[in-house]
Amino acid sequence: MFRFFLFLLLFCYGCFEYEETILFRKMSSGTVEISYTVPLKKDSNESLIKFLPTSKEEILTSVKKKSNNNLQVRDFTFRELEKSETTDMYFKRKGKVSYKLDFEDPVHLEGVLIGTFSIKQKPRSLTVKRDFPNLTDNAILDSSAGEKKIISETSRLLREGKIQFKVLFPKDSECSSNRGFIGLGNLVYQIPLQETLENPDTKTWEYKIRFF
Numbered sequence: 001m002f003r004f005f006l007f008l009l010l011f012c013y014g015c016f017e018y019e020e021t022i023l024f025r026k027m028s029s030g031t032v033e034i035s036y037t038v039p040l041k042k043d044s045n046e047s048l049i050k051f052l053p054t055s056k057e058e059i060l061t062s063v064k065k066k067s068n069n070n071l072q073v074r075d076f077t078f079r080e081l082e083k084s085e086t087t088d089m090y091f092k093r094k095g096k097v098s099y100k101l102d103f104e105d106p107v108h109l110e111g112v113l114i115g116t117f118s119i120k121q122k123p124r125s126l127t128v129k130r131d132f133p134n135l136t137d138n139a140i141l142d143s144s145a146g147e148k149k150i151i152s153e154t155s156r157l158l159r160e161g162k163i164q165f166k167v168l169f170p171k172d173s174e175c176s177s178n179r180g181f182i183g184l185g186n187l188v189y190q191i192p193l194q195e196t197l198e199n200p201d202t203k204t205w206e207y208k209i210r211f212f
Contacts, residue, residue, distance in 0.1 A: 018052075020113065021166040026211050028106055028126060032113070035098035037081070039091035045080065047095065054078050054095050063101065069108035075100045114163075124212070130165075130205040132191060163191045169209050177207035 017037040024030045038047045038054065047054045053062065056076040063071050076099040103109060106119050106126065115132040169175060171185035180189030189205055 018114070019164045019166070021168065022109075023168040024106070024126070024170075024209060026170060028121060029104045030102075030106065032101040032103065032109065033098070034101070035096070037094055037096045040080065040093040040095050042093065045078070045095060047097075048091070052097070054097055056099070059097075059099060063112055066111040069103070069105075069112075071101045071103060071108055071112070073099050073101060125208060125210040127206065127208045128167075132203045132205070165189045165191075165205075167207065167209075170211065172212050174210040174212070175207060177205070179205045180207075 017035075019035050021033040022030060023033075036052055038049050038052050040046065040054070041048060045054055051062070053059055055078070056073055059076070060073045063069075063073065076097075078095055078097050081094045081096060101109075101112070106121070106128075110117050110119070113130075115130050118129045120127045165180075165188070167175075167187040167189075169185055169187075173185070175182050175187055177187055177189070180187050187207060191203065
């Protein structure tokens with residue numbers, strides 16, 4: 001739980017950004033594109049967030065460890081942001097990472113993406129369920145004294161932050177979702193961090209795509 005809170009905590013003052021786009025093609029194959037900005041260690045390009053690495057090798061190792069699949073990392077890029085690109089008072093060095101994962105079966109994404117990802121497939125449709133744990137009072141009580149201090153001093157800075165998800169699919173498909181905005185061939189969902197901090201329940205996002 002605290003790891004997910006740390007993930008949210010690093011949104012403060014724009015020190016962290018995360019965007020995930022899943023493209024579903026017909027027959028359920030597709031591509032995931034992930035991009036994020038993370039704070040870096042003072043003396044290296046290593047990410048301060050262990051589960052969001054800055055090297056292709058670390059990302060591939062993490063993907064293989066979490067899922068028995070043949071996912072491959074491609075179009076990987078990393079660059080350190082210029083000082084003019086950030087005004088963060090807490091993290092002086094930040095890096096931007098982006099890469100893509102191609103999949104032949106979306107079940108291979110289970111355990112790879114943030115939160116939880118589960119999928120049910122039928123011959124002409126698929127249903128995806130994502131769960132995102134929230135920060136609760138119990139999470140704070142279970143934290144160490146140092147963690148409690150960090151939470152107390154910075155949680156108010158998180159309320160304007162958000163995590164963005166996009167889902168793309170053929171335009172002749174049909175989509176339904178309990179959250180987000182559905183357009184022609186796309187679904188966009190943003191998690192406002194204010195809700196994540198104030199709502200004690202896990203946030204569940206479920207959508208269904210029917211292919212014609």
